Amino acid sequence: MPQIRPVSDLRNNFAEISRVVHETAEPVFLTKNGYGDMVVMSMETFERHQFQSEVFLKLKEAELEAETTSxxxxxxxVFDELRAKLSDRIKSDNV
Known part of the structure; x- marks a missing residue:
C-alpha cells in the first residue's frame, strides 16, 4: 500500500522517510494542501524504474518494427552477430 504523507514530513521526519524508502523499496508520495506534490524514493528504486522504463521503450520499438516489416x-x-561483435571488441581491446 503506498505511503502518502504531507510534504512537511520531509522536513520534520526526514530520517524516518529515508528509512521507509530504503526498507520498503517503495516511493513515498508527498502532498501539499491535500494534493499530490512530490515523490521520494531511494536511488536503487529510481535506478530500477529507469532501467524498466528503458527496457519497456526498447520492447515498444521492437514491436513497432515488427509491425512495419516482415x-x-x-x-x-542474432547470437552469431552478437558473438562476432563481442569477438571484434575483445580483439580491439587487446591491441
Missing amino acids: KRYSHKD
Missing part, C-alpha cells in the same frame, strides 16, 4: 531474425542469426 523481416525476422532467428535465434542463431
Whole structure:
C-alpha cells in the first residue's frame, strides 16, 4: 500500500522517510494542501524504474518494427552477430 504523507514530513521526519524508502523499496508520495506534490524514493528504486522504463521503450520499438516489416531474425542469426561483435571488441581491446 503506498505511503502518502504531507510534504512537511520531509522536513520534520526526514530520517524516518529515508528509512521507509530504503526498507520498503517503495516511493513515498508527498502532498501539499491535500494534493499530490512530490515523490521520494531511494536511488536503487529510481535506478530500477529507469532501467524498466528503458527496457519497456526498447520492447515498444521492437514491436513497432515488427509491425512495419516482415523481416525476422532467428535465434542463431542474432547470437552469431552478437558473438562476432563481442569477438571484434575483445580483439580491439587487446591491441
